[in-house]
Amino acid sequence: MSDSSEESTKPVTDDEHVDKSVLSGTGMHFPWLQNYIESVAIGGKRKKDFAQTTSACLSLIQEALLKHQWQKAAEYMHSYFQTLEDSDSHKRQAAPEIIWRLGSEILFYHPKSNVEAFSAFADRMKNIGVMNYLKISLQHALYLLHHGMLEDAKRHLSEAETWRYGEKSSSREILINFIQAYKGLLQYYTWSKKKEEFSKLDKDDYAYSTAAQNMLSHTWKTSVNISGLIKIPGVWDPFVKSYVEMLEFYGDQDGAREVLTNYAYDEKFPSNPNAHIYLYNFLKKQKAPRAKLLSVLKILYQIVPSHKLMLEFHTLLKKSEKEEHHKLALQVLFGVLDFAGCTKNITAWKYLAKYLRQTLMGNHPAWVQEEWNSRKNWWPSFHFSYFWAKSDWKEDTALAFEKSFVAGLLLGKGCRYFRYILKQDHQVLMKKIKRMKKSVKKYSIVNSGI
Numbered sequence: 001m002s003d004s005s006e007e008s009t010k011p012v013t014d015d016e017h018v019d020k021s022v023l024s025g026t027g028m029h030f031p032w033l034q035n036y037i038e039s040v041a042i043g044g045k046r047k048k049d050f051a052q053t054t055s056a057c058l059s060l061i062q063e064a065l066l067k068h069q070w071q072k073a074a075e076y077m078h079s080y081f082q083t084l085e086d087s088d089s090h091k092r093q094a095a096p097e098i099i100w101r102l103g104s105e106i107l108f109y110h111p112k113s114n115v116e117a118f119s120a121f122a123d124r125m126k127n128i129g130v131m132n133y134l135k136i137s138l139q140h141a142l143y144l145l146h147h148g149m150l151e152d153a154k155r156h157l158s159e160a161e162t163w164r165y166g167e168k169s170s171s172r173e174i175l176i177n178f179i180q181a182y183k184g185l186l187q188y189y190t191w192s193k194k195k196e197e198f199s200k201l202d203k204d205d206y207a208y209s210t211a212a213q214n215m216l217s218h219t220w221k222t223s224v225n226i227s228g229l230i231k232i233p234g235v236w237d238p239f240v241k242s243y244v245e246m247l248e249f250y251g252d253q254d255g256a257r258e259v260l261t262n263y264a265y266d267e268k269f270p271s272n273p274n275a276h277i278y279l280y281n282f283l284k285k286q287k288a289p290r291a292k293l294l295s296v297l298k299i300l301y302q303i304v305p306s307h308k309l310m311l312e313f314h315t316l317l318k319k320s321e322k323e324e325h326h327k328l329a330l331q332v333l334f335g336v337l338d339f340a341g342c343t344k345n346i347t348a349w350k351y352l353a354k355y356l357r358q359t360l361m362g363n364h365p366a367w368v369q370e371e372w373n374s375r376k377n378w379w380p381s382f383h384f385s386y387f388w389a390k391s392d393w394k395e396d397t398a399l400a401f402e403k404s405f406v407a408g409l410l411l412g413k414g415c416r417y418f419r420y421i422l423k424q425d426h427q428v429l430m431k432k433i434k435r436m437k438k439s440v441k442k443y444s445i446v447n448s449g450i
Helices: 004-007 012-018 051-065 070-085 089-109 113-130 132-145 151-160 170-198 206-229 237-248 253-266 273-285 290-301 307-319 323-336 345-363 366-373 379-383 386-395 397-411 416-422 430-443
Strands: 040-044 045-047
Touching: 012 170, 045 253, 051 070, 051 089, 070 089, 089 113, 089 132, 113 132, 113 290, 132 151, 132 170, 151 323, 170 206, 170 237, 170 430, 206 237, 237 253, 237 273, 253 273, 290 307, 290 323, 307 323, 307 345, 323 345, 323 397, 345 366, 345 397, 345 430, 386 397, 386 416, 397 416, 416 430
Parallel strands: none
Antiparallel strands: 040 045
């Protein structure tokens, strides 16, 4: 496929323009290489073989996509349409979906593409690949949503919802559920906007009551659409959040709790930290017992030990009367600071410094030693090097102080991080540094004899 091939581009008839320029848009008609793509050079010989030419064209498209060469991919795509005429029935049936996936990717990123070009391509592909009608309709609607065209997206979803072709199948039912749910999500968006408007009105006003009642009637259908989808195992975060918000708004707290509980604990659903976050926030708002909150956060801790809610988990564990919870509270803090994304979290360091001191004063140095044994080979360089001491002190003296306190308790007064901070002259922290020095001398596990 040399550049010289452009000189041999043949004129295109009106029929060819309609049939083959599917990626058309402003400046996006590519009638080229029809003669040349029909033969592939292999070892100096040209073989006019339909399967080979389409296969070679597909490889060229894939290579262009990988290199983000959207113009070149569009040019090859123009010629790849001949695969719709493949004599192999299996390849011919698979062709519409392949063309749709490749073409939509090109049109999404091509610098000269626009909504009109994408929509024209989508509408044509719906007719060519009727078996993919629902998939294309859904993706087309999502594309329109991406461009802020909510009403157009809703219209396409409504058309797809009533579309019927051939016999019913389980896969089609799932797609219909998707389409109805996304349509419901758009209706929820409208509902949410209206709710915001109503919140600014006088609640005793007749117009407010009537509008709110109408919104309730309209939204119930939306809720049913979403409710059906979130019963299917999967990750449905935005749908669950929307549905629960509506249930709460209309006073169905039990229904909201049931939805969130099933979403978090149903074993048929994939592991999803968000499911436990949503449930925890709901239960917290409902002022659920501490034991219930702890049970939810304990699962989240097992999935994402560095999540920001782990500091809240630590606080709840400390308030418990069980000693095992007090020990877990220490594990949670160490677990948070095991992750690079949390190394600058001053709250986590502050909590650890304070809780380490309390734990050691409470005659539980073995708890600290147990956590430290698995970290003593890498935490010193990860957190407490001389480099980090200088860097932390320069960027955030409060953070450096908390870290140095932890370093001293874990590594003793000989730790380079601790020694560097101890030597700094800082009027505000001077008294705190003196108290820290005494605490380290008294409670450091290096001196505990364990």
